[in-house]
Amino acid sequence: MTRRASLLFRLLVLLSVLASPTLFAQGLDGQIQQLFPKATRIEPKQDNPPVHSVYQLDELLGYAFESTDYSNLQGFSGKPIRLLIGMDTQGVLAGVKVLEHHEPVFLHGLGEQPLFDFVDQYQQKSIGIPIVVGGAQGGASGSESIARIDGVSKATVSVVILNETVLLSALSVARKLLEGFASGPLATAKPDLYEPLDWSQMLQRGYLQHWTISREEVERGLGHSIEGYLGIEPESDTQPFTDLYFAYLNAPSIGRNLLGDVGFAKLNEELKAGEQAVLVLSSGMYRHVPDDFVPATSPSRLVLMQNGHAIDLYDMNFNNGAVMDLLDAPLDEVEAQIFRIKTHSAFNPAEPAGLRLNVNLQRNHLVQSSTQFTRDFQLDQQLFNIEEAQIAAEPAPIWLRMWQERMWQIGVLVVSLILLSAVFIWQHRISQHSRGFHLFRAGFLLFTLVFIGLYAQGQLSVVNIFTLLLALGENFDIRVFLMDPVIFILWSFTFVSLFIWGRGVFCGWLCPFGALQEMLGWLAKRLRIRQWKISDRRHQRLQWLKYLILIGLVPTAFYSLTLAERLAEVEPFKTSITLLFVRSWPFVLYAVVLLGLGLFVHKFYCRYVCPLGAGLAMLGKFHLFSWLKRIDACGQPCQHCKNHCEIGAIKRDGRIDYDECIQCLECIVILNNDDQCVASISARKRADKAGRHAHGELIATDAMAPQPLPAP
Incomplete structure (x- = not known):
């Protein structure tokens, strides 16, 4: 084996060890x-x-x-x-x-x-x-x-x-x-149901269960004789292997008759809320507890069974272990204990159950034989109040609680979206008031940045698209998206508006980072920063960059969501809006550079880099209305709107590029104000000129008209 092959083999072995369960x-x-x-x-x-x-x-x-x-x-x-x-x-x-x-x-x-x-x-x-x-x-x-x-x-x-x-x-x-966390039994003993009964009457009614296990049954269970095992004496052939009695004590007709009034009252005092108790007595070669049983512990030989589950019993050390002193039982030389059934066991006394005896016989310290016996029983249901299974009231879903906690934020956001929709619907009437409209837009962008972005954390991201696409490919659960009501409402409104007006409603009005960039544009004008001129040809080429970024991100999300989330840092939203620049310096520097470029090129990031804008533009191609008004003079020859469109979404021939338009409505303001629209100004000048010309001709005609002769 070569040295290189040896190293490769060792590496594979190391990787297999590291990956081992x-x-x-x-x-x-x-x-x-x-x-x-x-x-x-x-x-x-x-x-x-x-x-x-x-x-x-x-x-x-x-x-x-x-x-x-x-x-x-x-x-x-x-x-x-x-x-x-x-x-x-x-x-x-x-x-x-x-x-x-x-x-x-x-x-x-x-x-x-x-x-x-x-x-x-x-x-x-x-x-x-x-x-x-x-x-x-x-x-x-x-x-x-x-x-x-x-x-x-x-x-x-x-x-x-x-x-x-x-x-x-x-x-x-x-x-x-854990004790105290499970619901109590669905059946509880009727506290007022009591009838005096003696030992034999309780046996006849099944209130007191009697169970005898013979030596032969044990030997059949073990598959061999029990002769020679510790504790088994030859002369014990005539007595049963186990003679056992047990009773459910919470029912007064059982517990009160067995323990007497004083003993039954004392039992109820010692039982905690929801706890139950059973009495067990046994005699014979093999009793329900060994000779060295420690009081107040759980017996290893005895267990209660219900619905296939074992329910542990706990010795109450009742009456300091002297249980027989309280019983009026025709029995001699018996072992007696009262065992507690804790609340978390959820034992239902009205349902079928079983008492299991674990038999462990030891020949010496090395040889031991084991078997078990179960006695099924059903208590009389008339002793109990049978309760319907109570379905615990489930807490409100987590997404609903999130909506309830942020109700006032939701209210403010919904009102703002209704107001924005009204502006778009009645845009021509509102845009006639140029100054008022500009003040409204400035105030709304400030609201978007401060309330939607910085306070309510409503900055949409291309990462949201990843999550949606992955959820559609797996087990879609809308509750994941309902967790953040502000994001959900914004996405819902944006999605609907895409097919009505296009991408611009979000990009021009509801994007906090877009609002921040526009405000930097205002600052650039105030500071009279010279804007970089980008030719139409270069502008159209640069627009493709954001689509290429989007095409690279979406397939990556299906390969590795973690990698896609890292690559999505091309968006500066998290750094600038979510974390307010409290982040490591490379991310801060990147966001600051993009914002700095916005001082020289209006909304540089939105126009050329934003993958979210690219995704919205692709969906926005299916918008129903090309509703931004154009007139015959637009682009032929008038270029006034094009020159004032800072985003570069108006073509030279006057058409609107809805894929790039952020719908700031500036072109609508120009069209609806006679003192701004070049076509309206020219038409007014022509009308004025025509009016002055007509007025001059009228004066001249009046001057040339024959004058009446003076009266004699």
Whole structure:
């Protein structure tokens, strides 16, 4: 093997090791260790629910789990945010770590550190109370406190989705594994239903279950004789292997009859809300708890089964273990315990269930045999109030909450769009007032820059097009686009206006960066900066640049969204509008250079570089109306509108290039004002001249007319 081949082989081996699931698991275990510093053992991920159990020696510290196993919420990029979440046994978050994300504002804008700082706030937050992003600190709603965490400026949608992902995932785990988060049983014992019954009557009605397991049954289960196992004496052939009684105690007709009034009242005092209790008594060779059973622990031999799930029982150490002192039972030499069923187990006493006895017999410290037996039972449903399954009221969808929180911004934006539409509809009437129209346009552009752009973060981007195209190609979910109401409303209005008036409604009126460029144009005029003259031929060639950029970006998005988002930095919107120039110097320099060029070439970026404008222009080709008024004199010979069109969208023959027009309506103002339109001025001059000529001829005619003779 040559040296080069050897190096290549080693590289392939290294890559295979790095890509192996084992190494990834080790890396994930390292992340979990950071969430639980005291952990000494991290169990492999279990299936239901998918969590890693984390221990310190034999003490359960909590659980670690990945958000993508519980939530499919898509981030602002259209991809889920993948998180590792740690939670202790009380529902307190040990911490959150970001494993993977595609949020543009963090990848290519603010940087990832604000995201990491944001998730650090979850440490030691309890999911038992609402966790809300932003708002007033320390707020409360009635007696229910609210945990508030600081948001990230310029990334509101991303962090709200992340918060929703954390809560949805953590609550899903808590409802399955933690006490106090699962709903209580759907059947509760009728508190007033009581009938005095003795031991034999309760056995007859099935209130008290009796279960006997013979030695022969055990030997058939094991497949061999139990002779010689520890605890099995030869003379025990005549007694049952296990003789067991059990009863559900929450029903007064059972619990009160077994424990007496005092004992039943004491039981109810010790049970927490939603908890249930069962009595178990046994005798024989193999009892339900071993001789060395530790009170107040869970028995290894006994488990309750329902719907295929095991429900753990917990010894209450009731009456300090002297349960038999309370019972009036015709039994001798029996073991008795009362076990607690915790609320999170969601045991339904009115549904079929089973009691399972795990048999573990030991011959010596090396040889052990095991089997299990289950006794199915069904309690009388007349003992219970059967409740309909309560469907928990789902919280309002996250997108709806975003709309509710930004309602006043939505209202202001909608009113401004209605006003803009009115201006376009009644443009000829409004444009007759030249000064008033120019003041309105200046005010609207200022509103676009300050409110829509800097405050409401409504700067549309070609990245939005990427997200839409990718969503259409996969599982389209309109909720992703509803997350940001301002962006959604602007895109909806822009899309509709494209097919009515063309691209110019957005580019000339609603683009914050476009408004900023136009204001720089005003500044250039004030400072009397000489504008660079670009010939018509060169202007038309330069226009193709933005289309080439768009053609390069769109296919890249299907290959790699991350790469496409990086290339989309050709747009300076994020630097100048979203982040207000608070960014690393190369991005700031690039944006400043583009704005600087706008001082010498009106709206340089919009005309020659903007891929978003190119995309809108391509869709705008299908506009219904060529509604900008032209007259016969336009271009033949009048060039006044063309010379005043700073964007260069009027051809020499007077036609409007709607693909490039930003619809500033300056040409309409000129046409509708007799003191600006050259054709109107010329017509007025000709009319004046004709009027003066006619007036002169009339005077001359009057002078040549015969005069009347004077009276004698």
